[in-house]
Amino acid sequence: MTPLETERLLLRAPLPGDAEGLAPMYGDPEVMRFVGDGRTLTPRETENSVRRTIETWAADGFGLFTAVRKEDDALIGRVGLILRNTETWQTAHAGETGPTELEVGYTIARPFWGRGYATEAAAAARDFGLDRLSARRLIALIIRGNDASENVARKLGFEYERDVRFGRRNAQLFALER
């Protein structure tokens, strides 16, 4: 997988060593407030998450990229495409039946907030979904109150469609159709 390049960032397939650089982000309650079930991850859980992402790439040919800032090689977060089962909204893989949606997901570590990195990276992920994966519809799942993420979704052309139950919480489903 050739990395995707944007003006300031490189989005590349994940490597096992990424866990170390990503652990502070996944351990940051301020970041994790609106990710998954809202819980922070331990370094071990982050390692598992990176390993699963590597497996997803190997099986499906797409997944979450590791976002790297070009100027200093800093790992700024993870951005990419997640296939979700539309009943449970859990991640789905080749090997599952039933309807799915393709989500553009983005999580950026706090030191890198406020500079448009999420928008820049998520736009590249959106284009990867539309052009490389030939998706006709993409979604973004945003926990209510996560205004920063909602702004990114709207800037990318996503529109609010409905609320869905996401784990124990409600999420707003934003969608983009070509």
Next chain:
Amino acid sequence: MRLETQRLLLRPPEERDVDGYLEVYSDPEVMRFLRSGASTRDEAAVVVGRMRRHWERHGIGLFSVVRKRDERLLGRVGFLLWDPGRWVNAMREDLDGELELEVGWTLASEHWGRGYATEAALACRDLALGDLGWKRIVSLIDRTNAASIRVAEKIGETFEREIVRPELDYRQGLWSLGERIDA
């Protein structure tokens, strides 16, 4: 040509299938992964006509899949020939020369998850590699179409490479069973 499996009857499409196909092609879950469908009865009739023409020209094609217990049309499963240089299929153009044989499946989403596609595709695979004498079959599938990828794996196909269908300007994955012709 007809095939029979435990629960299904596979036969070439007939004019009377048009309404059933209109139902399949107006299903948004189906159309997420198909590039050309039908939203009116006339358009569905055109699709049925293309399938019938493929049968007439090549002696093989996509079967209408009928459930035996209630004679309901579930969708289509069967064969489609492709020009492997341009990835154009024989329902769009008249093709000659060395072609790839696709085993393809499209069922209305209300019938997903019951193994019907796998059951029908297995019968088609066995026919292709057996009596029809093909050494290789392929399936063109969107990389995000998890349900279809599962069927491909169940009939023994594995991911081979990404292909580009230039006339539609989109990419799909090629799953295959058997050795690559140009390899």
